[in-house]
Amino acid sequence: VNATAESRTWRVGELAEATGLTVRELHHYDEIGLLAPSGRTGAGHRRYTDVDVRRLHQIRALRGFGLSLAEIADVLAGTGPEPRQLLRHQLDEVTERIAVADRLRRDLVRVLGALDNRVEPSATTLIELIEVMTTVENKLTPQQVREMTERRTRMAEQLTAEELAAMSQRRAELAARLTPEELAEMADRRAAYLPSPD
Amino acid sequence: VNATAESRTWRVGELAEATGLTVRELHHYDEIGLLAPSGRTGAGHRRYTDVDVRRLHQIRALRGFGLSLAEIADVLAGTGPEPRQLLRHQLDEVTERIAVADRLRRDLVRVLGALDNRVEPSATTLIELIEVMTTVENKLTPQQVREMTERRTRMAEQLTAEELAAMSQRRAELAARLTPEELAEMADRRAAYLPSPD
DNA sequence: TTGCTCCTCACGTCACGTGAGGTGGC
DNA sequence: TTGCTCCTCACGTCACGTGAGGTGGC
Numbered sequence: 433v434n435a436t437a438e439s440r441t442w443r444v445g446e447l448a449e450a451t452g453l454t455v456r457e458l459h460h461y462d463e464i465g466l467l468a469p470s471g472r473t474g475a476g477h478r479r480y481t482d483v484d485v486r487r488l489h490q491i492r493a494l495r496g497f498g499l500s501l502a503e504i505a506d507v508l509a510g511t512g513p514e515p516r517q518l519l520r521h522q523l524d525e526v527t528e529r530i531a532v533a534d535r536l537r538r539d540l541v542r543v544l545g546a547l548d549n550r551v552e553p554s555a556t557t558l559i560e561l562i563e564v565m566t567t568v569e570n571k572l573t574p575q576q577v578r579e580m581t582e583r584r585t586r587m588a589e590q591l592t593a594e595e596l597a598a599m600s601q602r603r604a605e606l607a608a609r610l611t612p613e614e615l616a617e618m619a620d621r622r623a624a625y626l627p628s629p630d
Numbered sequence: 631v632n633a634t635a636e637s638r639t640w641r642v643g644e645l646a647e648a649t650g651l652t653v654r655e656l657h658h659y660d661e662i663g664l665l666a667p668s669g670r671t672g673a674g675h676r677r678y679t680d681v682d683v684r685r686l687h688q689i690r691a692l693r694g695f696g697l698s699l700a701e702i703a704d705v706l707a708g709t710g711p712e713p714r715q716l717l718r719h720q721l722d723e724v725t726e727r728i729a730v731a732d733r734l735r736r737d738l739v740r741v742l743g744a745l746d747n748r749v750e751p752s753a754t755t756l757i758e759l760i761e762v763m764t765t766v767e768n769k770l771t772p773q774q775v776r777e778m779t780e781r782r783t784r785m786a787e788q789l790t791a792e793e794l795a796a797m798s799q800r801r802a803e804l805a806a807r808l809t810p811e812e813l814a815e816m817a818d819r820r821a822a823y824l825p826s827p828d
Numbered sequence: 829t830t831g832c833t834c835c836t837c838a839c840g841t842c843a844c845g846t847g848a849g850g851t852g853g854c
Numbered sequence: 855t856t857g858c859t860c861c862t863c864a865c866g867t868c869a870c871g872t873g874a875g876g877t878g879g880c
Binding site: 496497516520522523526529530534536541543544547548 | 694696714721728732737738742
Binding site for chain 1: 868869870871872877878879
């Protein structure tokens with residue numbers, strides 16, 4: 433019989449607990465005017481009503497779609513961009529983010545694969561590897577390429593025969609420009625290049 | 631005959647131009663001690679040597695792998711984590727980012743698809759849509775579900791028959807839980823649900 | 829009456845962008 | 855000598871986290 437009675441109010445900590453947000457987030461939303469509790473007690477304690485709770489759920493949902501708090505405020509005020517455009521924009525954004533992340537992932541897998549062929553991968557080895565790989569992929573000015581080649585030549589003059597052998601092997605492996613799918617294949621190639629481990 | 635002569639130095643603007651970084655970024659790297667130019671003129675102007683330029687390229691490469699400037703400083707100092715672990719960690723991070731972005735993308739496509747069935751998609755429509763969809767997917771406490779149901783009941787009592795029809799249709803569409811692959815299929819279904827447009 | 833919760837500042841984060849106001853070098 | 859480049863502050867960004875120091879309510 434009490435089911436349709438006036439609903440309760442929520443203290444900030446209760447609301448935080450119920451929604452998984454932090455108290456600080458609720459404070460922040462209040463500070464920027466995104467979600468001000470409908471009431472305050474005499475001592476200034478926030479009292480959220482069910483209307484506030486509903487708005488909070490809307491905020492969470494829109495935040496989940498990647499909107500900034502300012503954008504959310506605009507949407508809820510009805511002063512934002514047209515909904516379809518808004519979502520299409522978010523779609524473009526996330527599509528671009530995925531493309532960038534995919535490229536990064538591919539590069540990481542590639543470097544990790546090359547690194548697995550090194551016996552003792554020091555930070556120096558890592559940097560050399562990355563330098564070589566990124567050098568291949570970035571477009572450098574002819575001047576920069578000349579300088580890099582010179583630098584390598586000078587460096588090579590100070591290397592031992594053993595280090596030189598290791599480097600040329602590394603180059604060969606990198607030149608293969610492995611894709612993730614070729615990692616298994618690389619294992620075979622490794623067996624052909626290296627002395628048998630047993 | 632001048633090929634092996636001592637290399638030139640770079641002014642901050644020249645280096646920025648050559649690398650595509652901003653002057654402010656170079657200033658910033660200097661401020662935090664990540665890349666201090668080897669020299670300064672009497673008036674305090676930065677003079678970068680080829681050694682500095684090389685370090686800058688290493689910084690760029692590591693930044694491209696998603697490392698923070700603090701992490702890059704550690705790696706270049708040789709005091710960072712073991713390279714393989716470092717890259718594996720970055721790989722885990724980016725893999726997780728891709729997973730999150732993929733889910734977001736899927737949700738956006740789904741909401742956009744549902745929105746395409748609405749004649750006049752107001753901000754209110756958008757919010758209702760998103761509320762329904764996120765409600766389905768988020769786990770709510772039984773208490774929250776009861777409150778939401780009550781709220782909907784109260785709201786429904788104030789709706790016109792037309793609005794109710796539109797809502798039930800919307801629900802049906804959302805219940806179908808469309809994946810991107812099903813968008814074409816949805817177009818057919820739309821034709822079946824809606825009166826013929828001609 | 830003792831905690832637990834609440835309150836308001838206010839600084840810190842990360843990697844710079846963006847002026848402000850003033851000098852140096854070809 | 856006129857610009858163009860350089861310099862050093864120093865605030866702003868975004869969404870809060872993290873104390874600091876002090877009261878309120880079951």
